[in-house]
Each structure stands twice: as structure tokens, then as C-alpha cells.
Amino acid sequence: xxxxxxxxxxxxxxxxxxxxxxxxxxxxxxxxxxxxxxxxxxxxxxxxxxxxxxxxxxxxxxxxxxxxxxxxxxxxxxxxxxxxxxxxxxxxxxxxxxxxxxxxxxxxxx
Amino acid sequence: xxxxxxxxxxxxxxxxxxxxxxxxxxxxxxxxxxxxxxxxxxxxxxxxxxxxxxxxxxxxxxxxxxxxxxxxxxxxxxxxxxxxxxxxxxxxxxxxxxxxxxxxxxxxxxxxxx
Numbered sequence: 001x002x003x004x005x006x007x008x009x010x011x012x013x014x015x016x017x018x019x020x021x022x023x024x025x026x027x028x029x030x031x032x033x034x035x036x037x038x039x040x041x042x043x044x045x046x047x048x049x050x051x052x053x054x055x056x057x058x059x060x061x062x063x064x065x066x067x068x069x070x071x072x073x074x075x076x077x078x079x080x081x082x083x084x085x086x087x088x089x090x091x092x093x094x095x096x097x098x099x100x101x102x103x104x105x106x107x108x109x110x
Numbered sequence: 111x112x113x114x115x116x117x118x119x120x121x122x123x124x125x126x127x128x129x130x131x132x133x134x135x136x137x138x139x140x141x142x143x144x145x146x147x148x149x150x151x152x153x154x155x156x157x158x159x160x161x162x163x164x165x166x167x168x169x170x171x172x173x174x175x176x177x178x179x180x181x182x183x184x185x186x187x188x189x190x191x192x193x194x195x196x197x198x199x200x201x202x203x204x205x206x207x208x209x210x211x212x213x214x215x216x217x218x219x220x221x222x223x224x
Contacts, residue, residue: 032210043113044200044215051210086153097166098143098213100153 004101021072023087033070114216135203142184160207
């Protein structure tokens with residue numbers, strides 16, 4: 001069965017500090033991994049996906065199939081990064097059937 | 111382009127009643143997915159519709175159903191409401207089915223079952 005875990009419910013860091021949001025998954029096939037973000041009073045939106053290997057707002061994430069992880073990283077956190085972050089998985093065979101992790105609330109302190 | 115819209119935004123029902131939620135996708139998008147979000151279970155996939163056909167279904171009882179119209183608008187119906195159905199119901203649209211198509215989420219409908 002597909003499953004996504006995010007071990008931290010809340011992560012607090014100071015502005016300018018590095019940040020890493022952890023995501024682990026279980027899936028028997030070839031997964032596609034995503035990070036979604038929800039800023040306060042805004043809609044859930046796509047932050048990045050592993051297949052495009054891009055950096056958005058300074059965030060990067062590398063898919064590690066050996067460790068079944070897709071951790072989100074940013075070298076220098078900004079206050080505007082404070083938000084709820086969700087890791088999500090989709091199998092290529094599953095259309096838009098996404099499995100979301102429970103989410104991590106990132107709080108960047110001044 | 112206008113974003114995904116959902117109506118109503120808030121709804122209060124009592125146990126045993128039924129409810130219909132509506133989702134209008136972004137113009138040109140043909141795939142609509144529905145999710146239930148609760149504090150306890152997080153975001154859970156309900157179903158996806160593409161070209162008026164249900165393409166995927168999550169692990170929810172048959173009380174949860176949906177449909178999609180020829181203009182891609184979608185409705186979700188929950189019959190015989192239970193207290194546990196209280197949740198935020200999110201709709202997302204994408205150009206086509208397939209996980210490589212970015213999903214755009216609506217603001218959600220907050221359903222409260224008393």
C-alpha cells in the first residue's frame with residue numbers, strides 16, 4: 001500500500017537557518033513525489049515535484065529511492081516560508097490518486 | 111484565468127441528511143479530483159473524474175459519490191451523513207488525468223454535521 005510519513009508535526013527554525021522537512025514513503029512501484037504548500041489563508045498549491053528537479057523559492061528536494069525519502073531543504077529560511085507543507089505521492093498507474101502525508105507546520109522565527 | 115471555485119463554502123447539516131457539493135474547474139481543465147481533509151486523517155483522496163468518467167476511487171464507503179458534467183464541472187454527494195463526515199472537502203482540477211499534470215486546488219467546502 002502507498003503511504004507517506006512526515007515525522008514532524010511542527011518545525012521551528014530561526015530566520016537564516018537551514019531547514020529540512022522530512023518525508024518518507026512506501027510504494028512498491030515507481031513513485032512520483034511532490035511537495036505541496038499551504039500559506040496562511042491561501043489554497044493548497046504545488047511547490048515542487050521530483051521529476052522536474054527544479055528549485056522553487058530556494059527549496060529543493062531529492063528523491064532517494066534507497067532510503068525511500070524525499071526531504072525538502074532550504075539553506076536559509078525566510079519568515080515568508082512559514083506555512084504548512086505536505087509531501088505527496090502518486091504512482092504512475094494511479095492517475096490523480098495522490099496520497100498525502102500528514103503535513104509539517106514550518107514556523108520561521110525572526 | 112479564474113481559479114477553481116467551490117460552492118458552497120460552508121455547510122451545516124444534521125445526521126442522516128444528504129449533501130451535494132459543487133466544483134468548477136479552471137477553464138480547459140478536464141480532470142477533477144476530490145479530497146477530504148480532517149485533523150485526524152489528514153488529506154484523503156476520494157475520487158477523480160476525467161471526461162465525465164470516474165477514473166480513480168479512494169477508500170471511502172458508497173455513501174460518497176460524484177459525477178462530472180460535459181463542461182467538466184463536478185459534484186460530490188454524500189448521503190446519510192454521519193458525524194465523522196464533518197471535514198473540509200477540497201476539489202482540484204488539472205488539464206488531464208495523470209500525475210504529471212499539476213493539480214490546482216479550490217478553497218474547499220467546510221461541512222459540519224450535527
